[in-house]
Amino acid sequence: MKRITMVFTILLAIPLLGQSVDRGREDMKEATRTATEALATLQGLAEKNPAVIGLRADEAKTAQLGTPLRVYWVGLEALKNYSAGTDPQTLLQDMKTVFYPVTVGTSVRSSITVKERNSKLVATDFGQSELAKRVTNARGAGDGILVRVPALNSYFVGTMSGGALVLTPIADVPGTELRANVAAPADAVFTVLAGRARASNGLPT
Secondary structure (H helix, E strand, O other): OHHHHHHHHHHHHHHHHHOHHHHHHHHHHHHHHEEEEEEEEHHHHHHHHHHHHHHOOOHOOOOOEEOOEEEEEEEEHHHHOOOOOOOOHHOOOEEEEEEEEEOOOOOOEEEEEEEEEOEEEEEEEEEHHHHHHHHHHHHOOOOEEEEEOOOOOOEEEEEOOOEEEEEEEEEOOOOOOOOOOOOOOOHHHHHHHHHHHOOOOHHHH
């Protein structure tokens, strides 16, 4: 069952990446290998600072990788210029990053982030327990991608429905009616966020 879930995740991400299926599958395979090797590092960190990592050392010994999500980024200027009816996928920039929730039993407790740096995949971030839990709640039992909007300090889980991108906020988005775990068409979400971005000054990019 885990193998079937992994393949579905890859196929979902391919249209957004503009890659071939074979290339995307190989990239995910390498990212998962890197994340699997990084579980040993996670265990060492849990021994030193379990509160930050979200796991005790004994729990880290049995920790496993959950279903991964490729990570995409939406820039401030692109968001400000977005208008309803535009293909929302054009806003997504590939961060060459994969986010792995880490589970103990059936409970999501931590995460490992794998990024491409200098043409090599490396594990760069460990812990982020609250983010991992929120992402898992927003995704539910399905698969998807993770969309980050730094200017609004927001994350969304993206899924495909009827050939269209749907976004689910992992938390309420201040200044909007977008609510945690309530899915909406990406076009509608980005239209709301564009208005929020244009109305705010000094937002980070």
